[in-house]
Amino acid sequence: MFLTLVHMKYVQGEILTKDGFITGYLDFDKGRVLEGVRKGTPPEKPVAKGLILPTCINAHTHLGDSFIRFKHLELPCNVKDLVAPPAGLKHRLLKEASEQEILEGIRMSLGEMTASGTSCFCDFRESGLIGIFQLKKAMKYCDIDSVVLSRPSQMIYEKEELDKLLQNSDGIGLSSISDWEPSEIEKIAKHVRKKKKLFALHASEVVCEDIDQILDLHPNLLVHMIAATKADLDRVNDANIPIVVCPRSYMFFHLKNNLKLMKKTGVPLLLGTDNAMINTPDVIQEVQALFKTGLFALEELLTNVTYTPRKALNLDDCIQGRDLSEKFIVLERDSLKLLYVSK
Ligand SMILES: [Zn+2]
Numbered sequence: 001m002f003l004t005l006v007h008m009k010y011v012q013g014e015i016l017t018k019d020g021f022i023t024g025y026l027d028f029d030k031g032r033v034l035e036g037v038r039k040g041t042p043p044e045k046p047v048a049k050g051l052i053l054p055t056c057i058n059a060h061t062h063l064g065d066s067f068i069r070f071k072h073l074e075l076p077c078n079v080k081d082l083v084a085p086p087a088g089l090k091h092r093l094l095k096e097a098s099e100q101e102i103l104e105g106i107r108m109s110l111g112e113m114t115a116s117g118t119s120c121f122c123d124f125r126e127s128g129l130i131g132i133f134q135l136k137k138a139m140k141y142c143d144i145d146s147v148v149l150s151r152p153s154q155m156i157y158e159k160e161e162l163d164k165l166l167q168n169s170d171g172i173g174l175s176s177i178s179d180w181e182p183s184e185i186e187k188i189a190k191h192v193r194k195k196k197k198l199f200a201l202h203a204s205e206v207v208c209e210d211i212d213q214i215l216d217l218h219p220n221l222l223v224h225m226i227a228a229t230k231a232d233l234d235r236v237n238d239a240n241i242p243i244v245v246c247p248r249s250y251m252f253f254h255l256k257n258n259l260k261l262m263k264k265t266g267v268p269l270l271l272g273t274d275n276a277m278i279n280t281p282d283v284i285q286e287v288q289a290l291f292k293t294g295l296f297a298l299e300e301l302l303t304n305v306t307y308t309p310r311k312a313l314n315l316d317d318c319i320q321g322r323d324l325s326e327k328f329i330v331l332e333r334d335s336l337k338l339l340y341v342s343k
Contacts, residue, residue, distance in 0.1 A: 007029060008027050008028070008029055008034070008044070009027070009028055009029065009046075009047050010025050010026065010027055010028075010042035010043075010044055010045075010046040010047065011025060011026050011028070011046050011047060011048050011049070011052050011328070011330050011340065011342075012024070012025040012041065012042055012046040012048075012049050012052075013025075013048075013049050013050045013051060013052050013330065013333070014050075014051050014052065014333075015037050015052040015053075016051065016052065016053040016054070016299070016302055016303065016306060016307075017037060018303075018307050020299050021051075021299055022037050022039075023039075024037050024038050024039045024040065025038050025040070025041065025042040025046060026038065026052060026328065027042065028328075028342060030343075031327055031342045031343050033328065033342075047340060048330040048339045048340035049330070049339075050330045050331050050332050050333050050339050050340075051302070051330065051331040051332075051333055051336075052328055052329070052330050053302055053306050053328060053329060053331070054119075054306045054307070054310070054327075054328050054329075055117055055118060055119035055120075055306075055327045055328060055329055055341070056116075056117050056118045056119070056283045056284060056305045056306060056329070057118070057119070057120045057121070057122070057270075057283070057305060057306065057309035057310060057313065057315065058113060058118050058120070058121040058122065058271075058272055058273055058281055058283040058305075059121075059122050059221075059242075059244045059270035059271060059272040059283075059305075059309045059312070059313070060122060060124065060223050060244040060246055060270070060271075060272020060273065060274055061109075061121050061122065061123045061124070061272060061273055061274070061276060061281050062123065062124050062125075062126065062274065062275045062276060062277075063105075063106045063109045063110070063121075063123050063125075063135065063138075063276050063281065064094065064102060064105075064106065064123075064125060064126055064127065064131060064134070064135070064276075065090050065093070065094060065105070065275055065276055065277040066105030066106050066108055066109040066276035066277065066281075067097060067101045067102055067104060067105025067106075067277075068090065068093050068105070068277035069105070069276060069277045069278070069279075069280075070105060070108065071093075075089065075277070075278065076089060077252060077253055077254060078253060079205065079206050079253055079255075080206075082253075082275075082278075083275055084175075084179070085126075085155075085175055085179060086155075090275065090277060091126075094126070094127070099134065102134060103134060103137060103138045105276070106134070106135060106138035106139075107138050107142070109276045109280075109281045110138065110139060110142045110144055111142075112280050112281055112282060113144060113281050113282070114142070114143060114144050116280075116281075116282040116283075116284060116338060117284065117329035117331075117338050117341050118144070118281070118282070118283055119144060119145060119327055120144065120145035120146065120147065120309075120313075120315060121144065121145075121146055121147070121281065122146070122147040122149065122173075122200075122221075122244075122272070122309075122313060123135060123146060123147070123148055123149065123173075124149050124151070124173035124200070124202075124223075125148055125149065125150050125151070125169070125173070126151060127153060128150065128151065128152055128153030128161065128165065129150070129153070129161070129164055129165060129168065130153075131150060131151075132148060132150050132165070132168045132169050133168075135148060136148075145315070147170045147171075147198070147313050148169040148170050149169060149170060149171045149172055149173030149198060149200055150165045150168070150169040150171075150172060150173070151165070151172055151173060151174055151175075152165065152188070155179065155180060155181070155184065156181075156184050157184045157185075157187040157188050157191070159191070162188060162191050162192075163195075166191075166192065166195050166197050169197075170197060170198055171192060171197035171198025171199055171200065171220070172188060172192050172197070172198070172199055172200070173198075173200040173201070173221075173223075174188070174200070174201050174202070175202050176201065176202045176203055176204075176205065176209060177201070177203070177209055177210070177213055177214060177217075178207070178209060182213065185217065186216075186217065189217035189218065189219070193218060198220045198221065198313075199217065199218070199219050199220055199221075200219055200220060200221035200222070200223065201214065201217065201219045201221075201222055201223065202222075202223045202224055203219075203222045203223065203224060203225050203228070204224060204225045204226065204227040204228040204232070205223075205224040205225075205226060205227060205255070206227060206255065207227055208227045208228055208229060208232070209227075209228075211228070211229075211231075211232040211235055211236075215235060215236075215239060215241075219241060220241070220312075221241065221242055221243075221244060221270075221312065222236060222241055222242070222243050222244070223243070223244045223246075223272070224243075224244070224245065224246070225243045225245075225258075225262075226245065226250060226255060226256070226257035226258055226259070227255075227256070227257075227258070228258060229258075230258075230261050230264075230265065233258070233261055233262060233265040233267055234265055236265075236267055237265045237266060237267040237268075240268070241267075241268075242267075242268040242269070242270050242308065242309075242312040243262065243267055243268070243269055243270070244269075244270045244271065244272045245257075245259065245262070245269060245270075245271060245272070245286075245290075246271070246272045246273060246274035246286065247259075247271070247286050247289040247290045247293075248273065248274075248278075248279045248285060248286055248289050249273075249274040249275065249278060249279065251289065252278050252279070259290070259293065259295055260295055263295050263296060268308055268312065269304050269308065270304055270305075270308055270309045270312060271283050271286040271287065271290070271301070271304050271305050272286070273285075273286060283305050284305070284331070284336055284338065286305070287301045287302060287304075287305060287336065288336055291336075327341060327342045327343075328341075328342050329341050329342070
């Protein structure tokens with residue numbers, strides 16, 4: 001007969017469920033939540049007390065440019081000069097960098113994410129097939145999940161390249177329609193749909209782009225949309241397409257935003273940290289930045305980094321999902337400082 005030694009541990013506080021916060025505790029062993037949410041007080045002293053939530057999902061990163069952050073350069077604060085392909089500083093530095101330098105940067109960011117309670121990220125990987133392999137190489141010994149969205153190496157559609165990209169990634173994540181020849185981007189979107197993979201797109205970040213052209217591509221996910229009109233947001237909401245916003249990046253670029261309208265339309269929101277050359281990939285810092293605007297309740301924002309992205313990206317959760325082996329985190333109530341990551 002085998003004896004399984006269970007060394008139960010507890011965390012207590014306000015537990016974020018799909019229906020909001022419930023006061024109670026979780027019991028767990030070796031990182032596995034055993035019973036889900038329990039009411040009352042735990043039989044033993046908890047290892048941490050605070051806000052308890054599933055680990056975070058960072059819904060928008062570009063980890064490939066992490067190495068630039070560690071160069072401590074003074075970066076231009078406008079989107080065109082810094083990140084727009086192909087002439088933005090980011091793309092010039094990426095071209096000059098060695099693979100070793102890029103990999104080390106990505107590994108630093110991966111470490112920062114796991115240390116800050118993120119268990120999965122959705123990366124918009126540049127540099128075609130090579131870019132995917134670089135990311136996978138960097139992730140080799142790292143305990144984090146990923147949704148990798150790749151993109152063609154040139155701004156054109158090539159059937160064979162797209163097949164290879166889709167075989168090796170979860171879908172395609174492109175820069176905005178303004179960078180593309182409409183016929184090329186249409187062919188890409190159609191191909192991705194046919195293969196039943198994710199198709200995501202940056203949209204209306206600095207200028208408002210044509211919503212018909214965007215929606216005709218049937219994206220699964222839109223990033224930014226902060227320059228979109230109320231009518232555009234309503235259309236996106238009707239089509240039930242989640243929008244990823246990256247508040248700290250908008251602050252960096254001094255971009256006007258329509259977050260108030262987004263809140264009003266009720267469009268599903270996810271949070272991301274965007275270019276790792278600018279900000280650390282800690283999505284809780286996006287929650288803090290957005291919470292300070294006073295537009296959103298804390299519960300709502302924490303849901304936007306836990307349950308909403310899991311639904312949008314088809315991932316499970318530990319507290320209510322089928323997979324109870326996933327991790328949870330505990331944050332300090334007022335500062336949102338990370339107190340505990342389940343192991
Ligand atoms: Zn982006």
